[in-house]
Structure formats: C-alpha cells, structure tokens
Amino acid sequence: MAEYALPKGYEPADVEDRWLRYWEENKTFTPDPASEKDPYSIVIPPPNVTGKLHMGHALNLTLQDILCRFYRQQGKNVLWVPGTDHAGIATQNVVEKSLAREGKTRDDVGREQFIERVWEWKEEYGNAILNQIRRMGASVDWTRTRFTMDEGLSRAVREVFVRLYEEGLIYKGNYIINWCPRCHTALADIEVEHKEIPGGLYEVRYPLADGSGDVVIATTRPETIPGDTAVAVHPDDERYTHLVGKKLVLPLLNREIPIIADPYVDREFGTACLKVTPAHDMNDFALGRKHNLETIQVIDDKGMMTEAAGPDFAGLDRFACREKILAMLEESGFLVARKEYAHSVGHCYRCNTAIEPYVSKQWFVSTAPLAKVARQAVADGRTKIYPSHWDKTYFEWLDNIRDWCISRQIWWGHRIPAWTCQECGRLIVAKEDPTSCPHCQSANLVQEEDVLDTWFSSALWPFSTLGWPDKTPELATFYPTSVLVTGFDILFFWVARMMMMGLHFMDEIPFDDVYIHALVRDAKGRKMSKSTGNVIDPLTTIDKFGTDAFRFTLTSFAAMGRDIKLAEDRIEGYRHFINKIWNAARFSLMHLDETTPALDPGTIRGLHHAWILNRLEEVKAEVKKAIEGYQFNEYAGTMYQFVWHEFCDWYLEMIKPELYGEDEEAKQKARGCLGHVLRETLILLHPVVPFVSQEIWSHMPGTDQENLAEALYPVSHPELANKEAAKQMAFLQQLVVAVRNIRSELGVEPAKKVNLLIKAEGDDSAFLLDHEQEIANLARLDSIRVAAEIEPPKGCATAVVQGHEIFVPLEGMVDFDAELARLSKELVKLTKELDRVTKKLSNKSFLDKAPRDVVAKEEAKAREFSQKREKLEGLQARLRDIIGE
Numbered sequence: 001m002a003e004y005a006l007p008k009g010y011e012p013a014d015v016e017d018r019w020l021r022y023w024e025e026n027k028t029f030t031p032d033p034a035s036e037k038d039p040y041s042i043v044i045p046p047p048n049v050t051g052k053l054h055m056g057h058a059l060n061l062t063l064q065d066i067l068c069r070f071y072r073q074q075g076k077n078v079l080w081v082p083g084t085d086h087a088g089i090a091t092q093n094v095v096e097k098s099l100a101r102e103g104k105t106r107d108d109v110g111r112e113q114f115i116e117r118v119w120e121w122k123e124e125y126g127n128a129i130l131n132q133i134r135r136m137g138a139s140v141d142w143t144r145t146r147f148t149m150d151e152g153l154s155r156a157v158r159e160v161f162v163r164l165y166e167e168g169l170i171y172k173g174n175y176i177i178n179w180c181p182r183c184h185t186a187l188a189d190i191e192v193e194h195k196e197i198p199g200g201l202y203e204v205r206y207p208l209a210d211g212s213g214d215v216v217i218a219t220t221r222p223e224t225i226p227g228d229t230a231v232a233v234h235p236d237d238e239r240y241t242h243l244v245g246k247k248l249v250l251p252l253l254n255r256e257i258p259i260i261a262d263p264y265v266d267r268e269f270g271t272a273c274l275k276v277t278p279a280h281d282m283n284d285f286a287l288g289r290k291h292n293l294e295t296i297q298v299i300d301d302k303g304m305m306t307e308a309a310g311p312d313f314a315g316l317d318r319f320a321c322r323e324k325i326l327a328m329l330e331e332s333g334f335l336v337a338r339k340e341y342a343h344s345v346g347h348c349y350r351c352n353t354a355i356e357p358y359v360s361k362q363w364f365v366s367t368a369p370l371a372k373v374a375r376q377a378v379a380d381g382r383t384k385i386y387p388s389h390w391d392k393t394y395f396e397w398l399d400n401i402r403d404w405c406i407s408r409q410i411w412w413g414h415r416i417p418a419w420t421c422q423e424c425g426r427l428i429v430a431k432e433d434p435t436s437c438p439h440c441q442s443a444n445l446v447q448e449e450d451v452l453d454t455w456f457s458s459a460l461w462p463f464s465t466l467g468w469p470d471k472t473p474e475l476a477t478f479y480p481t482s483v484l485v486t487g488f489d490i491l492f493f494w495v496a497r498m499m500m501m502g503l504h505f506m507d508e509i510p511f512d513d514v515y516i517h518a519l520v521r522d523a524k525g526r527k528m529s530k531s532t533g534n535v536i537d538p539l540t541t542i543d544k545f546g547t548d549a550f551r552f553t554l555t556s557f558a559a560m561g562r563d564i565k566l567a568e569d570r571i572e573g574y575r576h577f578i579n580k581i582w583n584a585a586r587f588s589l590m591h592l593d594e595t596t597p598a599l600d601p602g603t604i605r606g607l608h609h610a611w612i613l614n615r616l617e618e619v620k621a622e623v624k625k626a627i628e629g630y631q632f633n634e635y636a637g638t639m640y641q642f643v644w645h646e647f648c649d650w651y652l653e654m655i656k657p658e659l660y661g662e663d664e665e666a667k668q669k670a671r672g673c674l675g676h677v678l679r680e681t682l683i684l685l686h687p688v689v690p691f692v693s694q695e696i697w698s699h700m701p702g703t704d705q706e707n708l709a710e711a712l713y714p715v716s717h718p719e720l721a722n723k724e725a726a727k728q729m730a731f732l733q734q735l736v737v738a739v740r741n742i743r744s745e746l747g748v749e750p751a752k753k754v755n756l757l758i759k760a761e762g763d764d765s766a767f768l769l770d771h772e773q774e775i776a777n778l779a780r781l782d783s784i785r786v787a788a789e790i791e792p793p794k795g796c797a798t799a800v801v802q803g804h805e806i807f808v809p810l811e812g813m814v815d816f817d818a819e820l821a822r823l824s825k826e827l828v829k830l831t832k833e834l835d836r837v838t839k840k841l842s843n844k845s846f847l848d849k850a851p852r853d854v855v856a857k858e859e860a861k862a863r864e865f866s867q868k869r870e871k872l873e874g875l876q877a878r879l880r881d882i883i884g885e
Contacts, residue, residue, distance in 0.1 A: 004589045004699050010582035012546030015695045020134060028709050029068075029080065029139045033473035037077035041478035042068060043462050044080065044133075044140060045486050045494070046148065048087035049122055050094050053132035055520035055528060055566065056487055058538040061136045062551045062688075063517060063558060063632055064485045068139050069687040070627045071482075073713035079478045080139060081465045083146035084129060086122075088413040088454040089183050089350045095121050095412070111411050118412045132539060137547050137690050139709065144474075146465045148457040149414070156464035157414045157457050158431050160505060165418075165429045169366045170406075172418075172427075176278075176285035177405045179358035180348040181303030185409040186362055188453060189402060190492045192346040192355055201341035202326065203271060205334050206231060209247035209256050215240070216336050218270025220343055221280070222329065223322040226253055226309040227298035230276040232287060235261040237272055251334040252325070253310055260291050279359050299356055301409075318356070363407040363416060363450065367500070371398040374499035377509050383499065385514045386630050387561040390491065397492050404497075406453045413451030420446050459497035462510035479506060483513040491516065515630045517558060523567035524853065541571060548689035549575035555688050556636040577640060578692050581685065584648045585696040588678045591659050594701050597668055599676035601719050605666075607732070607771060608654035609673045610725035615646055616677055617720050623684050624713070639685055647681065650733065654774055675702065680714040731764075731802055732771060738799040739779040742808050745875055746797060753782040757796075757807040761788040764804065795882055816883045823876045827869065834865040 023029060031039075042064055047057060068080045095118050096106055106114045130145065146153060164170040178187040202222050207214045217231060231248055233240035240259070247256045264287060265274050278288025278295040288295055298309040305313045305321045312328070313321050329335040346355040375398045377383050378391060385391050407416060419428045423442035428434050436443045457464070462484075466475040480502070486495060495514060502510030521527055522534040529535065541550050553574045557564040604610055619642045626635040658670035679700060686693040686708050697708040705711060739756060748754060756779065760768055768775070768786045776784060792798070795811035810816075837858055840846055847855060 004593060004701050006582065006586040006589055006696065006699055008586075010546075010579060010692060010695075012548065012691065013543075016135075016137070016547055016691045019691055019694050020137070023139070023707070023709060024142060026707065027143070028707060029078075030141045030143050031077045031079045033477040035077040035477075037075060039079070039477050039482075040068075040071040040074075040076035041079040041481040042081070042483060042485070043465055043481055044082050044138075045484070045490070046083045046085040046146075046458065046461065047129045047133075048090055049084045049126040049129065049147070050087055050090050051084075051129045053129065053136070053538050055536060055538060057133070058136060058550065059517055059520050059554045059558065059564070060485055060487065061133060061138050062554050063515070065136070065138050065551075065690070066555065066627060066632060066635070066687040067483065067485070069690060069709065070713075072139075072709065073683065073687070073711065075712060077477070078139075079141055079144070079474070081144050081146065082130065082133065082138070082140035082142060083461075083465060084126065084148070085454060085458055086147065086149040086413060088408060088410055088451060089185060091118060091122070092410050092412040093183070093350060106411065114411055135539065135542055135547065137551065139690070144465070148454070148461075152467065153457060153460070153464045154414060155431075156460050156468055157452065158417050159469045160460060160501065161417055161452070161456075162429055162431050163505070164365060169369070170363060171366065172361060172363050174359060174361050175364065175403075175405070176282055176357050176359045177362055178346060178355045179301060179360070180351065180353055181301065181356055182351045182353035183348060183410070184301060186358075186360070186405050186407060187348060187355060188405055188455070191349045193349050193352075194344045194346050196342050197345045198340065198342050199345075201270065201339045201343075202329075203336040203339075204251060204329055205336050206248040206251060206273075206275075208243070209249050215243065215248065215259070215273045216271045217273045217275045219275055220341065221277075221322070222325045223305070223313075223318050224277045224280045224298065225251065225275065225325060226305075226313060227277045227279050227296045228257055228275045229278060229288065229293040229296060230258050230260050230291065232260050232262045232265050232274045232276050234265040234267045234272065235263060237265075237267050240273065252312070252328055252332065260287075260293075262287060262291070280357050282357055285357070285359065295359055297359060299358070301358065301360075303356055362405050363418075363448075363452075365404040365406055367401045367404050370500035370504055371401045371496075373503045374398060374496060377499060377503060383509045383511060383514060385516065387516065389561070390488065390514075390516050394491060394496060398496060404453075406456050407448075407450040408453055409450055411451065413454065414457055415451050416448040418448045420448075422446060455493055455497060458494055459501040460505075462498055462502055463506050468505070479510075480508050481511045483515055484511045485515045485517065487519070488516045513630075518561060518563040520554070520564045520566050523565055525563070525565050536566060536568065541568075545571050545575040546578060546691070548692045549578045552577060552636060552688055555632050556640070558632040558636075560630060560633075577644065578689065580644055580648060581689070581692055582696070584643065584652060585678060585682075585699075587652060588674055589696075589699055589701075591671055592675050592678075592701050596675045596702060597672040598702075599672045600669075601717065603669060604673065605669065606658075607725055607728055608651055608774070609670070610722045611729035612647065612651045612677055613673065613717075613720040614722040614726050615642065616680060617717060619684065620680070620714055620716065627687070636688060639688070643681065643685070647677065650729075650778075651677070653778060657773075657777065675700075679703070682708065683711050683714055686711070728767060731767070732775060734801045735768075735806065736775060736778045738801050738806060739781070739808060742797045742799065743780070746810060746814050746879070748810070748813050750780070752813060753780050754808050754810070754813060755783045756781050756785070757790050757792060757809070758784065758786045759788065759790050759805045760786050797878070797882055810882065816879055820876065820879055823872055823879070827872050827876070830865055830869050830872065834862065834869060837862045837865060 045060060064080065068078050072078045099105060161170060178189065178192050180187055199220055201218055201220055203216050203218050204222065205214045205216050215231060228250055233244065243259050244261045246259050248259060250257055265272065276284045276287050276293060278285045278293050279297045280299060296308050298306055299318050300306050303318045305316045305318065307314045313324065316324065326335060347353065348355055375395060378385060378394060385394060417430060419434060421428065421437035421440060421442055422444040424437060424440040426437060426439045428437065434445060437445060462481050463475060463479055466472060466479055468475055484495065498510045502508065519527065526532060526534060549571055553571045556574065619638055622638045623635055626638065655670050655674060658666045661667060682693045682697050694708045697703065698706055743754065758768060765786050772784050775781065790807065792807040793809050796807040796809050799806050841858055841862060
C-alpha cells in the first residue's frame with residue numbers, strides 16, 4: 001500500500017503550481033460551446049491592468065471559484081472568463097510618472113509615442129495581476145483571456161458607440177461636468193469621491209444697484225464670486241419677494257446682476273439668498289439654463305483663475321484666489337461673517353484632487369431610456385441581487401440618474417470614433433475610419449482627441465468577451481451569464497451599466513444573479529490601507545500559509561452582507577485545518593488499497609458506520625443548499641464541523657479497533673466505508689480547498705479519474721439516511737464528553753482509566769451494554785456498570801446525560817484536599833486581578849482619556865476574569881460536594 005501513502009506533512013509550495021500546470025495542460029477549465037451540458041458562466045470583474053492582488057480580489061476570486069468548481073461537479077458546462085481592464089486614467093498616470101522620472105511629459109513625446117509607451121508598459125507589467133489570479137487557484141479558461149483594449153473588444157466598443165449615436169442616445173453638447181484639474185479630464189458623477197472637509201462658510205454683502213440697501217449671501221467658495229450672474233431667493237420668502245427683479249452690484253467687480261426667484265432655494269440654509277454661478281456649480285448650471293443666465297468661466301481646466309475673473313485674480317490658483325478675495329472683501333467692508341463649516345467636497349477617485357465643476361463640450365449617453373429597462377429587470381426578478389437590500393440602492397441610483405459623460409481628455413483608451421470635416425464642418429461617426437467626408441468628399445478629416453470613459457468598455461464585458469458583435473458559439477451558449485460576483489463599491493460604476501447595455505444590445509439580462517460581497521477589513525473592523533499600516537498582503541499570506549488555508553479563511557467569514565474582520569492568526573488557525581485534512585487522509589490511506597471493497601449499504605454493521613454515512617448524506621445536502629444560496633460561510637462551517645469534529649474526532653477513533661483488529665470481514669467492511677466517506681468528502685471540499693483535495697485524491701486507490709476537478713458531485717443515497725443512528729450516536733457522544741469533562745476539570749491524569757456507573761434501564765440500558773467497548777475506548781474507562789438503581793460510592797463526580805445520572809468514582813484518582821487548596825489559591829489571585837481591572841474601569845478619568853481600544857482591552861479582561869472565577873468557584877463547589885463537605 002506504500003504507493004498510496006502521503007508524505008508526513010502537507011507542503012503547499014510543492015503541490016500548488018504542479019496542479020495548476022496539470023489543469024492547464026489538460027484544458028480542464030476550457031469548455032466546449034457545442035456541449036449538450038447545461039451552461040454555467042461567469043465573467044471575472046476585470047482588475048485594472050495596473051493592479052496588484054488585494055484582499056478584495058482574493059475574496060472575489062475565491063467565491064467565484066467555489067461556484068465554478070461546484071457547478072462543474074453538478075455536470076454543467078462551465079466557463080469562467082478572465083481578463084483585465086485598460087483602466088484609462090490609472091494606467092496613463094503610471095506611465096506619466098515613468099516619463100517624469102526621465103524629465104519628460106506626455107506632451108513632450110506626443111500622442112502616438114505616448115500610446116506606444118503605454119502598450120510597452122502593458123506588455124511588460126500588465127500580466128502581473130493575471131499571474132496573481134492564477135496563484136489563487138482560479139479555475140478560469142486562460143485560453144479566453146480578454147483585455148478591454150484588445151482588437152475584438154475595441155470593435156465591440158465602436159459598434160456600440162455608433163449604434164447609440166445613430167439611435168440618438170449619444171450626443172455632444174456643452175454641459176457642466178466634474179473636472180479633475182490634475183488629471184485634466186472629465187469624471188462621471190460616480191467617479192467623484194465625496195469627503196467631509198473642514199472649511200468656512202462666508203457671509204458676503206451684495207449692495208442693491210439703486211442704493212436702497214443690500215442682501216447677504218452665504219458661500220463656501222468665495223473664489224467663484226467673479227462668475228456670479230444672479231442671486232436667487234425663494235418665491236415664497238416674504239423677506240425678499242419685494243426685491244425680485246432688482247439689480248445687485250457684484251462686490252469687487254462692480255458688475256450688475258439680477259435677483260431672481262426660484263423654489264430650488266433652501267430657505268433654511270445660510271441667509272436664504274443663493275449666489276448663482278452657472279459655470280462652477282452643478283445646480284447653479286441648471287438654474288442658469290432655466291432663467292437664461294449668462295455663463296462666465298472664471299476657473300480654467302488647470303484650476304487657475306481666467307481673465308474673466310478680473311485683473312486682480314487672473315492667473316491665480318483657485319485656492320490662492322479664495323484667500324485674496326476674502327482679504328479684499330474684508331478690507332472693503334463686504335465680508336460680514338466667517339464661520340467654521342464642514343462640508344462635502346468632491347475629489348478625483350484616482351488622484352484625490354478636489355474636482356472643479358466645469359462647463360465644456362463633452363460626449364454624453366442619454367441614460368433615462370436605458371435605466372428604465374435596467375430597473376425593470378431587477379424589479380420583476382429577472383435578475384436577482386444578493387443580499388436583496390441592495391435592490392433599494394440600485395433603484396434609487398437609476399431613478400435619479402443623470403446623463404453619463406463618456407468623454408475623457410486623456411490619450412490612453414478607446415478614442416471616440418467621430419471625425420469633423422474641415423471643409424463642410426459635418427460630424428462623421430463611423431465604425432471604420434473614414435477616408436473622405438460622405439457629404440462633400442473632402443479627405444480633410446480630424447478625429448476627436450478624447451477617449452471614452454473606461455467604464456464604457458467595461459459595461460459591454462458580459463457579451464463583448466464572448467465575441468459580440470459576431471454571433472459566436474460562445475455568445476449563443478454562455479450569454480446571459482449565470483452570476484456576477486462583485487463588491488458593492490462598483491454597483492453603480494459597473495453593474496447598473498452592464499444591465500443597461502446588455503438589455504439594450506442583447507435584449508437579455510447580462511446575468512441571472514448578482515452576488516455582492518462585503519469588505520475585508522482588519523481585525524478591528526478598520527478598512528485596510530497603506531496609510532494605516534494594516535494591509536494584509538494576499539501573496540505574502542499564500543507564501544506563508546498556502547492558498548487553501550487562505551481561501552478557507554475568507555470563505556468561513558463570508559457571511560452575506562457582513563464585512564470580514566481578518567487577522568493573520570485566523571488564517572493560521574485554518575492552516576491547522578488543512579493539516580487536519582491531510583493527516584486524516586494520511587491515516588486513512590494507510591488502510592486503503594486496490595483491494596478495498598466498494599461500500600455495500602446492505603451490509604453496514606456498527607453504529608459509527610451508520611452514523612457517519614447518515615451525516616455524510618446530510619452534509620451533501622447542506623453543502624449543495626449553501627452554495628446554491630450563496631451562503632459561503634455556511635458551506636465552510638459545515639465542512640469544518642464534519643471533517644474535524646465528526647470524521648476525525650469520532651469516526652476515525654471508533655474505526656481503529658476494526659482496522660487494527662483480527663476480524664478480516666469487519667476490517668474489509670470498515671475499509672469500504674472509510675474509502676467511501678473519504679472519497680466523497682474530498683469532492684465536497686474541493687471547491688474551497690482545491691489543491692490539498694486534489695493532491696490527496698491523486699493518492700486514492702480505486703478512482704477511475706485522476707482529475708478531481710472533473711469529478712461529479714456525490715449522488716444522494718436515501719437508503720443511507722438513518723435518524724435512529726444519529727439519535728443513538730448523539731447519546732453516546734454526550735456520555736463520552738461528560739466523562740471527558742469530569743476527567744479534565746478534576747485533573748485526572750490522561751493515562752489513568754476510570755470506572756463509570758450509569759443509571760439506565762430498558763432500551764437505553766441495552767444500547768449502553770451493546771456499545772460498552774466503544775464507550776470504554778473513547779472515554780478511557782476501566783469498567784462500565786449499567787443498572788436501574790445505583791448507590792454511588794463516596795468520592796464520585798456526577799453528571800446527567802439525556803436524563804440518566806452517571807457517576808465517576810474518583811477516590812484515589814484525585815487528591816481532593818490538594819486540589820481544593822490549589823483552587824483557593826488561584827481564586828485569591830484571580831479576585832485581586834478582577835478587582836484591579838474593575839477599579840480601573842470605574843475611574844472616569846481613565847474612561848475619558850484612554851483610547852477606545854485600550855478601554856476595550858480592559859473590558860475584555862474583566863469579562864475573562866469574571867468568567868474564569870465563576871468556573872473555578874463552580875469546580876470548588878463540585879469538589880466539596882464530592883467529598884461531602
């Protein structure tokens with residue numbers, strides 16, 4: 001049997017890459033679109049090509065891989081498409097920094113050479129994230145790896161752009177957008193991160209032009225005063241209705257502006273007089289259009305004041321201008337008050353620069369008709385979101401959606417397929433680069449400089465990766481995809497837009513389900529960040545503990561809708577579980593070979609066999625239900641309980657007398673049952689711990705296939721269900737645990753055997769006598785006596801198990817006086833510690849001044865000491881009861 005033996009210890013580094021290469025060489029994860037199997041498909045949320053594997057990726061990949069491996073076991077034709085996103089702004093920033101180290105800018109090298117540099121960078125570094133995905137054990141089809149800028153996806157992008165333009169759903173127009181002065185590009189609303197910033201609220205006096213008085217406005221952005229073209233008041237605000245239609249003189253600039261009335265004005269904010277700056281505020285822009293106000297651009301695309309701001313301010317940085325304007329307003333008597341005021345300020349999601357509302361000519365997608373259909377698909381249940389509470393967020397965003405600004409003023413990305421004829425001025429939007437103007441035949445055409453928002457190509461991912469716009473076999477078989485597994489942070493960026501595009505161009509939802517997983521935080525519940533210094537690196541973790549231990553840890557804590565608090569000691573704990581699997585298999589394989597018989601349910605004898613087979617049937621059903629319902633933590637919890645606390649702790653212990661005994665028939669039947677349980681357990685474990693399960697599987701005798709990733713899910717065996725065995729085993733386990741607890745708590749040496757007296761009669765008495773040997777082996781007993789009436793001898797510890805009194809005589813086993821003295825001494829010491837901590841927690845100064853985590857540690861100590869004291873007092877009382885004090 002040596003050929004089936006496992007090495008003494010499991011070494012992940014020796015195993016993982018070998019099986020990855022095996023699966024890839026055997027095209028295990030490359031499905032045939034022509035297969036008659038039911039399809040199951042997932043498209044990977046494409047990480048940025050600039051990216052490095054982080055905890056969010058690791059969790060996301062683990063959950064997707066569990067699903068893919070599980071549904072292969074269900075006999076599905078599974079496709080998991082890998083790929084990366086070109087990440088426009090992020091990638092351009094990386095290459096610009098590289099140029100800066102050479103003392104150059106992108107303008108120095110020009111567009112064409114800059115794009116070449118980006119492609120060179122992508123070819124050199126862009127596959128790093130894919131190699132990291134591979135190390136997670138992801139069972140993706142590497143032959144179908146896609147990139148959002150590859151030829152096929154670029155063609156899909158052009159096709160979509162042109163069709164939407166021809167349908168009137170893409171247009172170009174002057175509009176106010178979010179502008180990043182650092183990245184020099186427009187940002188969509190959802191690319192703006194809002195942060196609470198301490199600042200000021202400034203009250204400024206605007207004189208009436210007729211000299212009859214003034215009004216006071218409140219603003220957080222005095223630098224935009226030169227761009228004001230009106231002051232608005234609420235039409236029902238009696239304080240100001242008499243002023244509507246009058247003119248004000250703009251402080252410092254001496255330009256007249258009107259007072260207008262609009263219900264948009266909040267009568268409770270500030271002075272209830274709103275300065276209107278259409279060029280530099282989203283809401284003011286809408287007011288300006290409504291009231292036909294002039295739009296004056298006083299801040300340019302670099303965040304500098306323009307000539308329109310006046311000679312005192314032109315050329316200043318916007319924040320320097322703020323300080324100068326405030327100083328001049330104060331000096332001139334226009335500044336009425338300054339107040340500290342924290343308010344929300346939008347920042348660029350890439351470079352963290354404060355964004356500037358900016359009016360410019362941009363390309364937009366008209367989203368209202370697309371959003372309506374995407375909303376309905378979730379409302380009527382065609383696509384289900386898990387957890388369901390995200391439905392509300394999804395609906396709210398779509399109900400309040402604005403047109404999507406899709407043009408970006410950068411060079412890396414899909415260049416907008418639009419050309420302007422320099423002769424007749426006509427705009428040409430085309431799938432192929434035109435050589436001449438279709439209107440005047442001029443060849444003098446100039447293409448748009450802007451590229452498309454990265455999320456435009458990402459929105460097509462579920463169908464563009466399958467070959468659309470061509471009608472490919474992959475598209476016919478695998479669209480719509482089965483599920484999207486993603487984080488909540490891109491629910492709007494990506495999920496809603498994929499819904500819009502998929503429904504519009506495929507006339508079908510892009511996925512049946514959306515599973516939104518939570519965040520992976522540190523042990524204290526804080527978000528992981530470099531600045532906090534609490535980042536756990538997945539690759540370092542894999543090197544230290546192995547991929548399977550890491551995956552199992554993430555899965556164990558992946559409760560739906562609940563963030564994961566991750567600490568390295570938890571991963572180490574699950575590394576012990578992987579070792580437990582290995583050691584259990586190693587022991588089992590010592591007793592299995594080619595002569596091991598198949599399980600014969602009709603010849604099963606022995607409670608432990610009937611019980612473990614019944615439990616295995618229950619576990620198969622529980623695992624299937626958990627994974628199908630995206631209850632990943634329940635799947636992991638079920639397997640942990642079954643493998644460690646049932647298979648290892650009980651079954652392997654109870655089977656040893658048969659395996660090492662002289663009864664050959666019993667030994668063969670035990671081997672048959674053991675082989676069956678181990679084989680099916682490995683299949684159940686495989687989706688979450690693919691490497692250790694595959695390595696053990698390759699040593700299993702009697703398996704027709706070497707590749708565990710291709711093994712089907714164990715079929716149900718209703719004939720093995722045995723509730724009576726489960727009930728009887730529960731009684732036996734409780735009895736053994738009760739004796740073990742007595743031994744442990746009262747300090748009986750492990751080598752010493754004790755006697756057991758049990759009050760029982762009838763069927764229970766017969767059961768106990770039938771299983772006397774098993775109970776004796778498991779509880780380390782010298783003898784068992786079962787009777788309806790028992791007079792316990794002096795010095796007995798007692799317990800009650802399912803209504804039956806049990807007695808363990810301890811005379812001569814335990815030095816009661818010494819044990820009582822030890823407990824008394826320990827209680828005195830513990831009480832002092834508890835008093836010290838309690839006094840500290842009663843000190844108001846400590847509670848007010850100490851950091852919250854320090855207080856929490858002291859509170860935890862108090863609970864621990866209190867619980868320990870309660871336990872010791874209970875033991876003390878128990879000992880006194882035993883000796884009759």
